[in-house]
Amino acid sequence: MARASSGLLKRRLQIAEIVRKQGEVKVDELSELLQVSNVTIRQDLTYLEQQGYLKRSFGGAIYVTPEGVFNQVSTITANYVQSISNSHDIELVKTCLSYINDGDTLFLSHGNLIRKLIPFLHCKKSLILIMNDISNAQLAKEFTDAEVVLVGGAILEGNLLLDNKMINFILNQFSISHFVIELSSINTDNQLIIESLEQVKTYQQIMKKAAHTIGILPQRTIHNNDNSIGSLVDIDMAILSRSAVTEYHQQLLDANFEQLISNKYCVTYQNKLET
16 A cells, blocks of 8 residues: 555656646646556646646646645656756746736737746736637636637637737727737847748737737747748847747847846846837
């Protein structure tokens, strides 16, 4: 019995660590990784949620800042240690969170980092969250008390919605305090590049109307220069992962940005023209 109890504790510690590193994980993934049944994983997730280490989501779990921390050190094998960038992503979204205040109205772009940001918004009060990503809207309804406004229209690949007339209506109805946009890269002409060409016009409109724009760039990816939503001068803050800083640091300084905050995982730059 002692051995079974020890194995149970170790597995739950492992699950908590995996969720912390990845930000989000599915039951099927954990079941395959740890070689136990889906039912066992669901029981583990329920226990860990009760202890405040994560929140259950449909088919899996999402990391949230726990009330306490594990005192035990879990040994995580190489089989399921994901890229260290998962931890870095969490630090990026936490940094972004520090610039969001109670009562803000946010327009959230699509993207993996934005999805990781949403559960952390549970600590903010009286938010209005506007987005055009169906799955992100569902996530926001589940994990926050915010008013969630989903922009309607035709469904594109990846559960994204597109309707420029609806965007205009939304922009007339709401005063957007922050537009949080996940970037793919910054090209040599200081153009801000996103992944989805279909979203370019929509995000250009939002950027013009938002009081502040925060760009988050986890790492440089292959991009198409046609996917530009604007220039560096159009954003107030740029939050970059350490890997992205290596490439863009001097470019940002030359574009009249100053390094504001730096930590182990990311660097925040502020547009001096917007201060």
